[in-house]
Amino acid sequence: MGDIRRWTPEKIRQVIRESNKQSANGSQKYVEWENSAILTDYEFIPCLCDESCWCRRHSCSGHYRIKEITFDQFLETYTKLWIPPNARENINNAVRFGAPFKGRQRNAVKPLQRLKDNWSDILTRVRGYNKCGLCDSPFSVVGDVTNLYQGKMWSQLLYDSVVPFDTKSQARIKRAGYTDPTKDFRAMNNELFNDLKKFSEASGMEVDGIRNLDSPWDVVTHLERPCGGQPLSRVLDKMFYAPQ
Ligand SMILES: [Zn+2]
Numbered sequence: 001m002g003d004i005r006r007w008t009p010e011k012i013r014q015v016i017r018e019s020n021k022q023s024a025n026g027s028q029k030y031v032e033w034e035n036s037a038i039l040t041d042y043e044f045i046p047c048l049c050d051e052s053c054w055c056r057r058h059s060c061s062g063h064y065r066i067k068e069i070t071f072d073q074f075l076e077t078y079t080k081l082w083i084p085p086n087a088r089e090n091i092n093n094a095v096r097f098g099a100p101f102k103g104r105q106r107n108a109v110k111p112l113q114r115l116k117d118n119w120s121d122i123l124t125r126v127r128g129y130n131k132c133g134l135c136d137s138p139f140s141v142v143g144d145v146t147n148l149y150q151g152k153m154w155s156q157l158l159y160d161s162v163v164p165f166d167t168k169s170q171a172r173i174k175r176a177g178y179t180d181p182t183k184d185f186r187a188m189n190n191e192l193f194n195d196l197k198k199f200s201e202a203s204g205m206e207v208d209g210i211r212n213l214d215s216p217w218d219v220v221t222h223l224e225r226p227c228g229g230q231p232l233s234r235v236l237d238k239m240f241y242a243p244q
């Protein structure tokens with residue numbers, strides 16, 4: 001059992017708000033790119049789960065799904081979300097044209113190349129998975145994840161179902177009692193979402209309320225609130241992730 005079910009809504013809001021504040025002040029401006037990504041690359045589809053699904057029993061109205069975008073657009077969003085500005089062009093050239101790249105983010109290149117080579121197939125599979133992380137049926141379309149760049153890639157493909165990690169949040173996730181994502185990424189995700197459900201049941205918060213635990217537009221006021229609120233992966237990620 002992990003820590004999330006013991007947190008209060010106030011504590012979660014406060015932790016996430018601090019994460020957003022740090023992002024807004026940092027050089028990478030993550031919170032801005034995240035907002036632009038959700039508005040351009042994702043659609044909010046009606047929830048088609050039946051009444052027995054956990055999400056439906058907690059007033060779920062819909063799930064985020066990646067749009068039918070090109071790999072190049074996916075890669076552009078990937079570098080803006082997850083790669084520091086000075087390495088973006090190099091990653092882009094390495095993935096698309098095989099240019100040599102030996103920088104710190106080199107482990108991103110091979111998984112992204114494999115994704116490029118199988119783009120239409122993988123896009124069809126993730127778009128066919130029309131659930132969210134709070135649904136009863138756990139996702140089964142995630143490929144191998146052994147490093148943080150693969151985790152980020154799958155989170156971007158399944159923004160409402162897969163929580164990414166980085167070195168700092170990995171340590172915090174472990175400290176909070178969850179499985180090390182580099183050992184079993186799927187187990188970590190299942191445990192986080194299970195505890196989010198327990199938290200929701202204890203606090204009486206419905207799916208909309210969970211999404212609204214993260215409101216970056218309260219911190220950076222020119223951000224646009226997406227129609228469905230925040231993707232669920234953002235909420236869980238920011239409970240453990242802060243840029244500083
Ligand atoms: Zn639903």
Ligand SMILES: [Zn+2]
Pocket residue numbers: 049053054055056131132134135136
């Ligand atoms: Zn569901």
